[in-house]
Amino acid sequence: xxxxxxxxxxxxxxxxxxxxxxxxxxxxxxxxxxxxxxxxxxxxxxxxxxxxxxxxxxxxxxxxxxxxxxxxxxxxxxxxxxxxxxxxxxxxxxxxxxxxxxxxxxxxxxxxxxxxxxxxxxxxxxxxxxxxxxxxxxxxxxxxxxxxxxxxxxxxxxxxxxxxxxxxxxxxxxxxxxxxxxxxxxxxxxxxxxxxxxxxxxxxxxxxxxxxxxxxxxxxxxxxxxxxxxxxxxxxxxxxxxxxxxxxxxxxxxxxxxxxxxxxxxxxxxxxxxxxxxxxxxxxxxxxxxxxxxxxxxxxxxxxxxxxxxxxxxxxxxxxxxxxxxxxxxxxxxxxxxxxxxxxxxxxxxxxxxxxxxxxxxxxxxxxxxxxxxxxxxxxxxxxxxxxxxxxxxxxxxxxxxxxxxxxxxxxxxxxxxxxxxxxxxxxxxxxxxxxxxxxxxxxx
Amino acid sequence: xxxxxxxxxxxxxxxxxxxxxxxxxxxxxxxxxxxxxxxxxxxxxxxxxxxxxxxxxxxxxxxxxxxxxxxxxxxxxxxxxxxxxxxxxxxxxxxxxxxxxxxxxxxxxxxxxxxxxxxxxxxxxxxxxxxxxxxxxxxxxxxxxxxxxxxxxxxxxxxxxxxxxxxxxxxxxxxxxxxxxxxxxxxxxxxxxxxxxxxxxxxxxxxxxxxxxxxxxxxxxxxxxxxxxxxxxxxxxxxxxxxxxxx
Numbered sequence: 001x002x003x004x005x006x007x008x009x010x011x012x013x014x015x016x017x018x019x020x021x022x023x024x025x026x027x028x029x030x031x032x033x034x035x036x037x038x039x040x041x042x043x044x045x046x047x048x049x050x051x052x053x054x055x056x057x058x059x060x061x062x063x064x065x066x067x068x069x070x071x072x073x074x075x076x077x078x079x080x081x082x083x084x085x086x087x088x089x090x091x092x093x094x095x096x097x098x099x100x101x102x103x104x105x106x107x108x109x110x111x112x113x114x115x116x117x118x119x120x121x122x123x124x125x126x127x128x129x130x131x132x133x134x135x136x137x138x139x140x141x142x143x144x145x146x147x148x149x150x151x152x153x154x155x156x157x158x159x160x161x162x163x164x165x166x167x168x169x170x171x172x173x174x175x176x177x178x179x180x181x182x183x184x185x186x187x188x189x190x191x192x193x194x195x196x197x198x199x200x201x202x203x204x205x206x207x208x209x210x211x212x213x214x215x216x217x218x219x220x221x222x223x224x225x226x227x228x229x230x231x232x233x234x235x236x237x238x239x240x241x242x243x244x245x246x247x248x249x250x251x252x253x254x255x256x257x258x259x260x261x262x263x264x265x266x267x268x269x270x271x272x273x274x275x276x277x278x279x280x281x282x283x284x285x286x287x288x289x290x291x292x293x294x295x296x297x298x299x300x301x302x303x304x305x306x307x308x309x310x311x312x313x314x315x316x317x318x319x320x321x322x323x324x325x326x327x328x329x330x331x332x333x334x335x336x337x338x339x340x341x342x343x344x345x346x347x348x349x350x351x352x353x354x355x356x357x358x359x360x361x362x363x364x365x366x367x368x369x370x371x372x373x374x375x376x377x378x379x380x381x382x383x384x385x386x387x388x389x390x391x392x393x394x395x396x397x398x399x400x401x402x403x404x405x406x407x408x409x410x411x412x413x414x415x416x417x418x419x420x421x422x423x424x425x426x427x428x429x430x431x432x433x434x435x436x437x438x439x440x441x442x443x444x445x
Numbered sequence: 446x447x448x449x450x451x452x453x454x455x456x457x458x459x460x461x462x463x464x465x466x467x468x469x470x471x472x473x474x475x476x477x478x479x480x481x482x483x484x485x486x487x488x489x490x491x492x493x494x495x496x497x498x499x500x501x502x503x504x505x506x507x508x509x510x511x512x513x514x515x516x517x518x519x520x521x522x523x524x525x526x527x528x529x530x531x532x533x534x535x536x537x538x539x540x541x542x543x544x545x546x547x548x549x550x551x552x553x554x555x556x557x558x559x560x561x562x563x564x565x566x567x568x569x570x571x572x573x574x575x576x577x578x579x580x581x582x583x584x585x586x587x588x589x590x591x592x593x594x595x596x597x598x599x600x601x602x603x604x605x606x607x608x609x610x611x612x613x614x615x616x617x618x619x620x621x622x623x624x625x626x627x628x629x630x631x632x633x634x635x636x637x638x639x640x641x642x643x644x645x646x647x648x649x650x651x652x653x654x655x656x657x658x659x660x661x662x663x664x665x666x667x668x669x670x671x672x673x674x675x676x677x678x679x680x681x682x683x684x685x686x687x688x689x690x691x692x
Contacts, residue, residue: 302558305551305554305555305558306555306558308544308546308547309544309547309555312544312545312546312547313542313543313544315538315542316538316542316543316544317555318504318506318526318527318530319504319526319530319535319536319537319538319542319603320530320555320556320558320559320602320603320606321526321527321530321531321558321559321606322527322558322559323525323527
């Protein structure tokens with residue numbers, strides 16, 4: 001952590017007044033230039049044609065706001081006696097990060113208990129449980145992609161393809177053959193993993209940018225196939241009337257179909273449409289927890305270790321007898337498998353899917369969750385999924401401003417926490433409970 | 446493939462007429478050399494002579510264009526790198542290439558991935574005895590180590606796979622003279638105590654020749670001289686070309 005002795009004000013400050021004034025001037029000027037087309041000029045569609053409206057007053061206000069804002073920022077920064085650190089947000093988050101790191105298991109358990117209790121409390125209404133379910137889907141997708149991007153370091157811009165494969169596998173198997181969700185779920189994971197391997201084989205030699213472009217293309221190819229292979233996928237119409245999962249054969253409906261029994265009859269309680277929503281929430285919670293436990297476990301196994309080593313140095317890995325091809329394939333396949341699970345859950349929850357749900361934007365959001373959370377950080381994914389998926393939901397009323405805030409938040413995090421919210425890689429093992437000194441990167445010994 | 450007959454005099458590593466190309470450029474133009482079990486053999490040569498290329502060719506990346514590489518009598522010329530390494534050749538590559546974000550301990554674990562886990566604790570003890578500095582820093586990230594410590598880690602990591610042959614690519618690169626001496630002392634110890642066979646590629650001819658039982662001189666992709674280390678050390682040509690001045 002960089003700490004600089006407080007500026008010896010006022011003598012030190014006086015000598016820097018010039019540059020500070022210049023900084024203020026430049027910012028204001030930039031504001032003026034930028035806001036001229038954004039706010040100062042406005043085109044209005046009148047009957048007489050397109051009219052250019054000039055809003056000089058609003059423009060002046062905007063420039064004023066920039067001026068005052070920058071002035072406050074400078075004053076705050078230069079305030080005598082204030083210790084300067086690498087970044088306010090960074091400094092604020094650091095103790096949080098280390099607290100989270102050392103109490104990971106207990107925090108995880110508390111979070112799990114809270115998650116299990118949540119639908120049964122008074123907070124659990126249809127809307128909140130729905131939002132929480134969506135959050136869980138993205139957490140699971142984030143954890144799945146984390147294997148590929150965070151652990152193995154393979155930039156995958158087409159992750160949504162596996163999500164789509166999983167969703168369509170279930171949707172088609174269920175509607176065409178009437179197979180149950182619990183049979184289709186592992187199948188969907190297998191199909192997705194198979195696609196992961198199929199994609200993996202040709203692109204294994206590629207790295208970084210090239211890999212990103214190919215995976216991006218793969219994601220689009222899947223979407224275009226879904227859109228155009230009408231006889232099978234029903235094209236843009238999507239697949240509808242996808243069966244909902246049942247509770248070990250007991251349906252969630254008011255009246256049972258022939259010879260069957262419903263869930264509320266089983267428990268002898270009144271029918272409520274909420275039962276299914278709660279049940280779906282528990283299903284995705286279980287799937288997400290499974291993903292997490294699996295990842296935590298495999299990170300400590302040789303193959304998980306090899307992923308991380310591969311991310312750091314492929315040549316070194318080869319000289320240690322690791323076959324990079326197999327290791328990359330396993331990461332792709334496993335990441336894809338969890339994407340497929342999440343996809344088939346998505347299909348059963350929505351009851352309707354179409355290629356529209358699997359656009360590039362989805363891949364981007366999932367990737368943003370992984371990057372924002374801090375590559376390889378499991379807790380980071382949970383927080384980032386909240387920020388990127390739940391927050392926009394909460395602030396839905398603000399409509400177009402949410403994208404603005406979203407963008408600003410992304411920029412802020414990348415400026416102050418370039419490695420992600422919880423950037424530090426947690427040591428995957430520690431000796432005899434002794435907390436090893438984790439030196440920040442680039443800190444010379 | 447029938448089991449190759451291993452006679453007692455079969456070299457552990459045998460390189461025969463190996464040619465390696467990078468596109469149109471021939472980096473190795475028919476190299477012959479051999480390393481016997483228990484020896485330290487060094488290959489010296491100036492920048493661009495093809496030293497690293499030879500080590501990499503032995504490990505199968507890039508592959509030899511023609512010629513043969515045999516390990517314990519078995520032809521390994523066409524095997525994949527990971528297969529070659531699993532046969533018992535550990536390669537400490539040029540530039541150390543340790544995993545900078547992993548701890549020292551995790552780096553050593555990575556070295557032991559292909560070894561029998563039953564030996565892990567013994568091997569770890571051996572590496573820590575050889576390089577006590579690594580034990581002091583075992584929970585520290587690789588990237589925070591000094592250059593010398595990183596080199597120790599690279600050698601230690603290679604040893605963790607329980608190799609029969611240790612390939613070292615310029616372990617003295619970029620290190621202070623005192624540290625170079627420590628590293629070379631350690632290499633000698635590995636050879637004498639554990640009976641490890643070492644094939645050492647070096648630009649630092651003085652240290653390498655003093656250490657080695659036998660040595661080869663590589664010039665422009667061809668072996669021009671070979672003989673016992675002490676003999677080459679006394680050779681006026683060698684002295685003029687590699688020892689006086691820079692090193």
